[in-house]
Amino acid sequence: MSSTEVKLSRLLGLAQKFNNFYLTGFHKGDIRPFLVEGQQVGLIKSDVLKQLHKYPEVFCIRDCEYTKQGLVELNPAFRDYNERTAQLEKVLRELRSDGLFSALQGWRDECFEVKSEHKALLKMERAATPLFGVRKYGVDINGYVRHPQHGLCIWLQQRSNTKETWPGKWDNMVGGGLSVGYGIMETAIKEAAEEASIPKDLVKNLVSAGCVSFFFESDQGLFPNTEYVFDLELPVDFVPHNADGEVQAFELLPAKECVERVFTPDFKTTSAPVVIDFLIRHGHITAEKELNFTQIVELLHVPLQSLYTYKTRLEQKLQQHQASLPNDDNNCNCTSLPSSPLENGHNKKEAA
Structure with missing residues (x-):
């Protein structure tokens, strides 16, 4: 087994980590x-x-x-x-x-x-x-470069130390939740401008790449997340810079180094699925290199719906x-049945 295969074999453990509730939580x-x-x-x-x-x-x-x-x-x-x-x-x-x-x-x-x-x-x-374990939806953008010397390279951001969640952790180049009143593409364009100052002439090249889904549990609660994924190829000389104060650094890493960064505790666990999905789609992680390839792919698309x-x-x-x-x-006094009268919090029969 090559050194590359040894490194990639850790991917299944990582996929199990960001799906810890999906795999074990329902049985508790x-x-x-x-x-x-x-x-x-x-x-x-x-x-x-x-x-x-x-x-x-x-x-x-x-x-x-x-x-x-x-x-x-x-x-x-x-x-x-x-x-x-x-x-x-x-x-x-x-x-x-x-x-x-x-x-x-x-x-x-x-x-x-x-x-x-x-x-x-x-x-x-x-x-x-x-x-409340409510399903959440977000947008992530993989900013990448086809470098003449280093091959496929990926931009990562380091979250601000003042962020409410995952402060100081490394993350995808751009990411954000779907807030009330915003659509998927609208959110992608907004976050691209706010987090990485990507100009309109580049953001128009966003390519939809489907989504990833996972069910993670932390001490803060349950995270059944679906992330809509976009790829954005960037010029070699483009350098993102933050505009909203939520990012403290950017770094461009060759694909192999990006994999290693994802394995470290310095990377945001719930952003790992987006990076893994990108590397699979771009041929860096393959069934030939990864013994547990099929299981990993399945754990990138948990059936939350x-x-x-x-x-x-x-x-x-x-x-x-x-x-x-x-x-x-x-x-059975269960209110989920449409044939049974529902009761309010005071245990009174609901008015017709």
Whole structure:
């Protein structure tokens, strides 16, 4: 085995690291589905659940005898996007004041939308999304150069030491979350200008390269992330520079050195999938060089869109056993069923 193969064999371990929750978290038994308008939009761990019990007017927290799994539902009495958003934000601001969760220390006054399929149900402060296991979406740009001496080279940024998350870590050249009101390409162009001062005559050459998805867990919470990926070939003499104060350095690395940087603790773990995906697509990481190539590729595309299927799975189970269940509402007081009346946080029947 060549030295290159030895180095690349570490990739599977790295892919398992940024998918630590996907691989092991669902089996821990300390999570509950989070529902809004009867649709699962996230997952809530026991430490967060403990605090949500303080807000019965906002959250319906109940067990389900039939499924042996409880759930948390945003009060179904909140009828529209704005009311749901306002009621949830009151809770989040109080939790932030209490200083109970490190994730909320990075409060940004920037919101992500919480969706069921394509329908936006509410918006949530970005820093709070890990507490509710809400799917998040972002944009990453691989800036690269075909260098005459060094071959394929990749631009990396070093995040500012004042960043709320991953301060001082190395990262992709450009990256940013999809905030409320911004589209995918719109975000890519905005972040390219803010983070790397890429001019319009170059940013027009952005090439969509699909997406990567992974499910990571840290001490701040759950990160079911989908990143829309773009490639941007840059002139050899172009040097990015930061315009928004969120980046403290840039460095151009040959592909082999970039792989080594990704393996270090100085690199942002949740940005590693974007670099690995780029190196696979550009032929630097191949099945011939990497024994676990297929597993790695799969772990770059975790099926996040089909993981939150609590309602579907419950309905299927009920349909299978409906004939054997007595007609008694006390068997299952689960609000995810459309045929059962929903209850608000005060345990009163919802008005028709």
